[in-house]
Amino acid sequence: MKPAGKALEIVAVGLGQAGGNIAAELARRGYRALALNTASSDLGSLGKSGLELPEDQRMYIGVDGHDGAGSDAGYGRECVTVHASQIRERVNEFVGDADVVLLTCGLGGGTGSSVAELVKVLDELSLPIMVLATLPADHESGIAKVNAVRAVNELVKENLLGWVFIDNSRLAQGHSNVGLDRFYLEVNKALVEPLHQLNVLNEREGVVPIRTLDGEDLRTLLLSGGILNVGAKELSALTAESVIEAVRESAQFNPIMPEGFSLESVSYLGLVIEAPEGMLHNTPFSLFEQISEQLKDETGGGAIYLGVYRDDNADQATVRLIASSQSVPEGIQEMVSAAKREGAQMRDKLQQTLSGLDLGEIEEYELFRTSPGATRRRIPEQRSRIAERPASPPRASAKSSKSKSSKSKSDDGEGDAKGEPEKKVETKPEAKPETKPETKPESAPKVITQPKEVAASIPPPGGASAADRETYDNMVSEYKSSESDEIKRQLAERLEADRLSDNSLVRYYAVRAMTKLDTDIFADALQAATEDEDATVRAIASKALSQRA
Numbered sequence: 001m002k003p004a005g006k007a008l009e010i011v012a013v014g015l016g017q018a019g020g021n022i023a024a025e026l027a028r029r030g031y032r033a034l035a036l037n038t039a040s041s042d043l044g045s046l047g048k049s050g051l052e053l054p055e056d057q058r059m060y061i062g063v064d065g066h067d068g069a070g071s072d073a074g075y076g077r078e079c080v081t082v083h084a085s086q087i088r089e090r091v092n093e094f095v096g097d098a099d100v101v102l103l104t105c106g107l108g109g110g111t112g113s114s115v116a117e118l119v120k121v122l123d124e125l126s127l128p129i130m131v132l133a134t135l136p137a138d139h140e141s142g143i144a145k146v147n148a149v150r151a152v153n154e155l156v157k158e159n160l161l162g163w164v165f166i167d168n169s170r171l172a173q174g175h176s177n178v179g180l181d182r183f184y185l186e187v188n189k190a191l192v193e194p195l196h197q198l199n200v201l202n203e204r205e206g207v208v209p210i211r212t213l214d215g216e217d218l219r220t221l222l223l224s225g226g227i228l229n230v231g232a233k234e235l236s237a238l239t240a241e242s243v244i245e246a247v248r249e250s251a252q253f254n255p256i257m258p259e260g261f262s263l264e265s266v267s268y269l270g271l272v273i274e275a276p277e278g279m280l281h282n283t284p285f286s287l288f289e290q291i292s293e294q295l296k297d298e299t300g301g302g303a304i305y306l307g308v309y310r311d312d313n314a315d316q317a318t319v320r321l322i323a324s325s326q327s328v329p330e331g332i333q334e335m336v337s338a339a340k341r342e343g344a345q346m347r348d349k350l351q352q353t354l355s356g357l358d359l360g361e362i363e364e365y366e367l368f369r370t371s372p373g374a375t376r377r378r379i380p381e382q383r384s385r386i387a388e389r390p391a392s393p394p395r396a397s398a399k400s401s402k403s404k405s406s407k408s409k410s411d412d413g414e415g416d417a418k419g420e421p422e423k424k425v426e427t428k429p430e431a432k433p434e435t436k437p438e439t440k441p442e443s444a445p446k447v448i449t450q451p452k453e454v455a456a457s458i459p460p461p462g463g464a465s466a467a468d469r470e471t472y473d474n475m476v477s478e479y480k481s482s483e484s485d486e487i488k489r490q491l492a493e494r495l496e497a498d499r500l501s502d503n504s505l506v507r508y509y510a511v512r513a514m515t516k517l518d519t520d521i522f523a524d525a526l527q528a529a530t531e532d533e534d535a536t537v538r539a540i541a542s543k544a545l546s547q548r549a
């Protein structure tokens with residue numbers, strides 16, 4: 001059913017914080033909107049600060065009560081996958097028979113950047129899907145840019161009916177004086193306005209259509225399967241040159257979109273001219289023909305849709321443009337270069353390990369007048385106290401526990417499997433002989449037993465923390481990095497046990513971990529998981545097995 005005052009019924013489904021904010025801005029303009037987020041705090045804010053999206057139009061899709069994806073797009077994807085059937089059901093009932101389902105999101109964070117996964121999840125509903133996605137501003141981190149370019153790459157491979165990319169850098173340039181509290185509110189108004197104006201073209205008070213660009217034209221333009229450029233520009237004079245110049249400017253330097261949109265690759269172009277009566281009266285009809293010819297020429301034969309309106313409230317002309325292109329604008333290509341550069345810097349940082357300070361000879365200085373032995377003695381005493389502490393049990397998810405425990409065993413040989421440390425004798429060449437008896441004179445030399453290897457990343461059985469993504473990621477990393485068959489056996493055993501857990505999330509994580517390891521080794525377990533009562537577990541196991549075949 002056609003909504004009052006609008007050519008097309010556009011229903012927004014927002015993903016992540018930016019996605020929800022933009023969807024809520026569309027809701028303020030009378031569109032139906034639904035927000036999905038992995039963060040309940042972000043969803044809560046949609047009910048406040050002038051957005052007022054009702055609670056039943058906000059859906060939490062986080063896992064395990066986590067609040068947001070913390071820019072981890074892998075986790076964002078997982079949240080969408082885990083909730084696939086609920087999302088499909090909710091979106092299906094919510095959008096009804098909308099003309100356009102507009103998925104809105106901000107690329108850069110972890111939730112919105114998983115929008116391609118959302119597209120996949122909705123695929124079987126065969127909806128008329130378009131995506132409106134913001135790109136991170138220049139000042140944002142390498143992680144945001146890497147997330148964004150990966151998401152763009154995934155998105156353009158999806159069989160969508162249209163893409164709108166919004167450039168947050170250009171929006172920031174045009175809103176640099178807006179207060180922090182209102183910034184996103186204001187830029188979101190600016191970014192939905194051009195699309196909204198095209199949709200209400202024929203229903204505005206005081207605006208008389210002379211030649212209409214109707215709902216069907218708009219549908220064709222919006223859903224033409226390309227990257228869209230939507231913009232508007234005011235003109236003080238109405239001539240063929242000024243109109244063509246405005247079109248070129250909107251393509252090259254649109255204030256809300258990535259720059260460098262190529263007119264040569266435009267397949268569909270809609271142009272609307274609005275002007276007060278006096279201006280239209282003084283403009284010959286030949287202007288219409290000239291513009292049409294010129295645009296056909298500049299787009300290399302693109303389909304041109306023209307509309308003309310008399311706006312009695314205006315004192316100058318406005319040109320509105322909507323163009324769809326098959327090529328990625330230069331502004332996005334530039335972001336790919338920035339992401340490569342900044343992403344590589346970030347990767348290098350992560351590869352650096354924390355090393356001790358190189359103190360050179362000051363390490364050996366004696367700075368006190370007490371006997372040299374007294375000062376030195378503190379070192380072995382402290383070390384032996386550390387060595388006597390029982391080895392702590394392996395932790396479920398702390399990343400550092402893995403490296404610490406393996407270091408203490410392999411480098412120092414300080415612990416056996418039961419956590420009983422061997423007494424250690426300071427072996428530093430400079431250690432004075434008198435330090436030895438002071439440690440524990442009565443201790444008899446122990447038989448050194450080979451410590452039994454224990455996988456450090458295995459969580460305690462049945463604990464609440466067991467259903468934790470990071471725990472299973474740690475198990476995967478340890479499995480991959482370990483050269484010990486014993487450790488691998490322990491990890492595989494634990495994953496197989498967790499595959500039979502009563503908790504469907506534990507089963508999901510265990511099966512997911514198997515799919516990341518050797519699908520041959522886990523073939524039987526994966527086969528059994530294809531019969532799991534949980535659809536997500538079945539899906540992930542079947543996918544892994546089909547890729548193996």
Ligand SMILES: Nc1nc2c(ncn2[C@@H]2O[C@H](COP(=O)(O)OP(=O)(O)OP(=O)(O)O)[C@@H](O)[C@H]2O)c(=O)[nH]1
Pocket residue numbers: 015016017018019021022038039042068069070071072105106107108109110111112113134135136137140144168184185187188
């Ligand atoms: N235009 C616009 N951009 C926004 C808004 N909020 C955030 N952004 C941008 O969107 C990108 C993603 O940020 P968020 O939407 O907060 O991220 P998210 O999708 O919620 O992901 P996580 O926070 O990691 O769960 C950021 O890099 C910002 O550039 C907004 O309201 N409007």
Ligand SMILES: [Mg+2]
Pocket residue numbers: 016017039042068069109111
């Ligand atoms: Mg967020």
